[in-house]
Amino acid sequence: MLEGLLAPPHTFVGEASQRHDLQGLPSTPRTPSLQPKKNTVLVSHGRPPWYAEDGQRTSDAFVIGVAGGSASGKTHVARQIVRKLGSIPTIIILSQDSFYKYHNEKELALAHANLLDFDHPDAIDMPLFASCLADLKAGKQSNIPVYSFAAHQRLDETKYLYGATIIIAEGIMALTDPALRALYDLKVFVQCDSDLMLARRIKRDVKERGRDVTGILDQYLRYVKPSYDNFVQPSSAHADIIVPGSNNDVAIDLISTHIQKQLKERSHNLRGKIAVPHRYISSPSGTSSPENILEEEVDLDIMRSTPQLAGIYTILRDRTTRRQDFIFFTDRLSTLLVEHALQYLPFVPKSVTTPIGVETLGKKLDTQFICGVSILRSGGALERGFRRVINDVPIGSLLIQSDSKSGEAMLLHVGLPFYIRHRHLAEQTYVFRRLLFPAQIGTAAAAFMAIRILLDHGVQEDRIIFVTFLVACQGGVSVLKRAFPGVKIVCGAVDNEMEEGWLEGYKGEGNPEGKGRHVWVMKPGMGQIGVKS
Ligand SMILES: Nc1ncnc2c1ncn2[C@@H]1O[C@H](COP(=O)(O)OP(=O)(O)O)[C@@H](O)[C@H]1O
Numbered sequence: 050m051l052e053g054l055l056a057p058p059h060t061f062v063g064e065a066s067q068r069h070d071l072q073g074l075p076s077t078p079r080t081p082s083l084q085p086k087k088n089t090v091l092v093s094h095g096r097p098p099w100y101a102e103d104g105q106r107t108s109d110a111f112v113i114g115v116a117g118g119s120a121s122g123k124t125h126v127a128r129q130i131v132r133k134l135g136s137i138p139t140i141i142i143l144s145q146d147s148f149y150k151y152h153n154e155k156e157l158a159l160a161h162a163n164l165l166d167f168d169h170p171d172a173i174d175m176p177l178f179a180s181c182l183a184d185l186k187a188g189k190q191s192n193i194p195v196y197s198f199a200a201h202q203r204l205d206e207t208k209y210l211y212g213a214t215i216i217i218a219e220g221i222m223a224l225t226d227p228a229l230r231a232l233y234d235l236k237v238f239v240q241c242d243s244d245l246m247l248a249r250r251i252k253r254d255v256k257e258r259g260r261d262v263t264g265i266l267d268q269y270l271r272y273v274k275p276s277y278d279n280f281v282q283p284s285s286a287h288a289d290i291i292v293p294g295s296n297n298d299v300a301i302d303l304i305s306t307h308i309q310k311q312l313k314e315r316s317h318n319l320r321g322k323i324a325v326p327h328r329y330i331s332s333p334s335g336t337s338s339p340e341n342i343l344e345e346e347v348d349l350d351i352m353r354s355t356p357q358l359a360g361i362y363t364i365l366r367d368r369t370t371r372r373q374d375f376i377f378f379t380d381r382l383s384t385l386l387v388e389h390a391l392q393y394l395p396f397v398p399k400s401v402t403t404p405i406g407v408e409t410l411g412k413k414l415d416t417q418f419i420c421g422v423s424i425l426r427s428g429g430a431l432e433r434g435f436r437r438v439i440n441d442v443p444i445g446s447l448l449i450q451s452d453s454k455s456g457e458a459m460l461l462h463v464g465l466p467f468y469i470r471h472r473h474l475a476e477q478t479y480v481f482r483r484l485l486f487p488a489q490i491g492t493a494a495a496a497f498m499a500i501r502i503l504l505d506h507g508v509q510e511d512r513i514i515f516v517t518f519l520v521a522c523q524g525g526v527s528v529l530k531r532a533f534p535g536v537k538i539v540c541g542a543v544d545n546e547m548e549e550g551w552l553e554g555y556k557g558e559g560n561p562e563g564k565g566r567h568v569w570v571m572k573p574g575m576g577q578i579g580v581k582s
């Protein structure tokens with residue numbers, strides 16, 4: 050009995066990362082709903098690899114700090130930069146407003162009477178702002194606070210963010226704090242006339258923040274203007290670029306060009322490096338079979354072949370197999386694989402008393418922290434087996450696809466379970482195992498990316514168990530093990546390697562002239578698993 054195979058209670062706070070497609074956005078906003086949202090990972094066409102062949106991250110996110118008075122146009126500048134950058138894979142506009150401190154009853158009463166100073170640097174939780182920004186810059190996840198302007202309060206939820214190539218941190222105090230300034234690659238100050246800022250603030254706060262004109266003016270004279278003069282305006286001395294608060298298209302063009310140049314210098318082509326078969330495997334000596342090479346040199350756990358296992362694979366490879374049989378045997382195979390993979394979970398001795406009163410020593414699972422992550426869409430087939438073997442297990446998903454032009458793996462969606470999203474859980478779980486499910490390891494590019502994502506979140510390498518139906522390319526899997534030696538790879542079968550090929554006449558997305566397409570194909574005669582769904 051697998052006692053203890055229960056998920057911890059799901060006390061979810063915060064949302065999964067929301068992603069917004071920027072493709073097709075007009076160059077000037079038409080409706081507010083088309084504005085790039087703050088505190089959300091904005092995705093254009095997917096995120097290409099952000100790590101090298103050795104599995105290590107190649108660079109931090111590029112961070113821009115944008116400061117200026119209230120309603121000077123900081124958000125407008127940030128959004129225009131996002132629009133101009135268009136094809137940048139992933140961007141976050143991180144707002145300092147999220148980091149206003151929690152207010153007690155007394156402070157709330159003052160806030161609603163416009164008697165609380167929100168414009169002093171102490172009103173903002175600067176250490177939290179800096180640590181969230183530092184995590185995001187370093188490619189880690191962050192669960193940032195959510196603040197309500199209408200309620201003047203930090204809410205009981207957080208927002209999960211992960212995976213930005215560029216971060217624009219904006220706020221009135223974005224340049225006042227030395228710890229924040231140290232995180233920026235580019236510092237921008239938006240300079241605007243005070244009367245224009247006041248006029249804009251009245252319009253905006255009435256429309257968007259549930260305020261009345263008298264209250265806005267009281268607050269402005271008491272706190273906003275003095276703070277601007279004492280703290281905000283002086284911080285412009287730290288800026289690399291001063292941008293005007295209106296008619297600022299030229300300045301935004303210059304900033305965008307600078308960012309593009311910086312990113313170009315950091316870019317690289319990963320796939321060309323990791324998809325080389327046999328790159329790290331010495332050539333087979335004598336009669337070594339692919340299975341032996343993989344088991345000995347790559348430390349792969351290939352399930353022992355039994356007549357029943359061979360029978361299942363034969364059915365799955367048979368082109369005449371009916372759809373319902375294919376699904377049935379896929380489920381059976383996934384159950385066998387997951388049962389086999391459970392050996393990597395920690396078990397401790399447990400003594401129980403039997404119905405006839407005899408004490409007997411057994412085992413019990415020594416962790417509650419188990420979850421699954423599927424790589425969509427092929428990994429979905431293994432989920433059923435996983436659910437059958439482990440009760441109530443949370444399963445997340447990653448959508449990773451190859452770019453039609455470059456062949457590079459592209460991350461399109463991250464939907465991770467609660468305790469991978471929260472770093473303190475991921476890091477403290479010394480008994481934690483994560484099961485990761487691609488159906489088939491081919492070039493390993495998607496598997497490589499999936500492992501990097503888990504490591505970015507704080508999951509320990511030796512607690513990642515990679516379960517797959519088929520290893521189809523020796524080169525791919527060896528590169529994977531070379532980069533992440535601690536990861537366990539469990540598979541049911543090994544097929545001959547895949548070949549890189551050129552599909553002549555392919556006409557489609559990214560290739561309108563039909564000049565052909567770079568593809569990976571199985572060598573002639575090889576069966577395919579997981580294509581009949
Ligand atoms: N360059 C600009 N041209 C026209 N209107 C602008 C410009 N910059 C900002 N605004 C308007 O001013 C208001 C406040 O701008 P916003 O970017 O929200 O300010 P901040 O983020 O600095 O508080 C918004 O209604 C915005 O549309």
Ligand SMILES: O=c1ccn([C@@H]2O[C@H](COP(=O)(O)O)[C@@H](O)[C@H]2O)c(=O)[nH]1
Binds near residue numbers: 197200
């Ligand atoms: O509960 C709150 C918190 C803040 N404010 C005011 O907001 C601005 C900063 O936001 P911008 O988007 O940069 O304008 C600041 O001047 C505070 O006075 C608030 O009114 N209520």
